[in-house]
Amino acid sequence: MDLSIASILLIDGLSNGAIYALLGLATVLLFTITRVIFIPQGEFVAFGALTLALLQNRQVPGTVWLLLMLAGLAALQELVNGLRAKRGMATTAKAMARVLAYPVAISAFTFYAAPLGLPLLVQALLSIALVVPLGSLVYRLAYESIADASVLVLLIVSVGVHFILAGLGLIFFGAEGFRTPPFWDERFNVGPVLLSGQAVITMLATVALMGLMWLFFERTLRGRALRATAVNRLGARLMGISTVNAGRLSFTLAAFIGALSGLLIGPTTTVFYDSGFLIGLKGFVAAVFAGLASYPQAAIGALAIGILEAFGAFWSSAFKEVIVFTAILPFLLWRSLRDPHHEEH
Template identity: 75%
Template sequence: MDLSIASILALDGVTNGAVYALLALATVLVFAVTRVIFIPQGEFVAFGALTLAVFQLGKVPGTVWFLLVLAAGAAVADVVQGLQQHQSAPRVAARVLRTLAYPVAISLVCIWAAPKNFPLLVQALLTLALVTPFGSLIYRLAYESLADATVLVLLIVSVGVHFALTGLGLFFFGAEGFRNPSFWDARFNVGALTFSGQTLIIFLASIALIVALWLFFERSLYGKALRATAVNRLGARLMGISSDSAGRLTFTMAAFIGALSGLLIGPTTTVFYDSGFLIGLKGFVAAVFAGLSSYPQALIGALCVGLLESFGSFWASAFKEVIVFSSIIPVLLWRSLRDPHGEEH
């Protein structure tokens, strides 16, 4: 291996690492606020990439109907909860209306826009608008009633949600893979390296989102509320911060990050209905490097995962996944010895 090959591999590794960093940040965010190890994070990636691919074909994506089903389920849950709490009919109706308003509106817009063959950027924005509300609805239906359960119970629920979303992905998109067109076809030569426009978009989008998250947590009231919930759930609740609202907002942000990641990687690789699991798992490995608690360490861990994958594919392409996932073992051993913990009660 000479310097030029090493530079190309490093560029590929950092490019992939930038996407893994977004997923790692989402994983850390969800776990810090809700204690959920969110295995289905990668499914949002697949849904984002495949929804855009279906828009490109001029068809209505199946995620439209899935969103409506989830919204209907959440509305039924709102009615049941209202009856259990003996709430007035107008209050229950208003809550149901809030639950249904956005999913129904964006679904109607997508049904109208699908056959119009709008420009790629417009279809990408529609995809983000369509996939992002999946997060809060999934939290409402699968996790909200179990918010105080143990981490193990929440992990088991995550496994079930993962298999459900994977099966629905096969139902809505089929077994055929899709590769989306690039958002920018330009090429830039810097020495032995060749940067594509899509690579630059991945870098810029990742940096912009990381900065936006930092500003959100440092400067906004909602961000400070999420930080408070992450530090002490009971204390935040006593201060009037709703843990349910914090959970829904967190899952919404995770769905947005996942869908955006799907749009970013869609032009660089063929995405299948089950591709999200492997991609999300690499983001999870990066989050484990950070102990599921530190955003800067998650970013560094993601870059390490990307570089391991890139150089591993050069030296032993058949074992690149083994190399990446085996790297988590010494990290877990080190953290177990460094931070011994008692049993959860």
């Protein structure tokens, strides 16, 4: 291996690591606020990439039907809750309308816009608009009623949600894989390295999103409410902060991060309905490096994973996944010895 090959592998590793950093941040965000180890984070990645690919083909993406199905179930849940609480029909109907309004509106617009062949950037924004509400709906249907359960119970539910979303992905998107066009089809010579415009877009988007997340948590009222919920869930509730709204908002942010990651990774690899699992798992490994608590450490761990994966693929492509996931074992052992387990009640 000479310097030029090492430089190419380093750039490739940093580009992939930037994606894993976003997913690692989403994993830490959800765990600190809701205590959910969200295994299906990668499904948002796959849905984002596949939605854009189908819009590129001027087809109505399966995301529309998935969104409408989940929204219908959430509306039905509101109806059941209203009947149990003996709320008035007018109040229950308003709650159901709030759940259905955005999914129905964005789905109707997609039916109109999909055959038009809109510009790539508009299709990307539409893809994000379709995937983002899935986060809040998943939280409503799977986690909201058991928000105070133990971490183990929430993890088991996450595994079940992963299998359900993967199965629905196969139904609504099919088994065929897709690759999306790059957002910037340029090449730059940086010394011996040929740097693609898509890699530049990926790294800039990651840095920009991290900066926006910092501003959101530091400068906005809702961001500070999420931070308070992450620090002390019971204390935040006693101070009037709705942990239900915090959970919905955190899952919405996670869906946004996942959808954006899918758009960024789509031009570099063929994405199938189940491709998100391995991608999301690498983000989870980065989050474990950070002890599921530190955003900067998760980002650093993700970049290390991307670089390790790139060099591992060069030396032994058949074992690159083994190399990446084996790297987590020493950190798990170190974390276990450093922070002894206390039984949760």
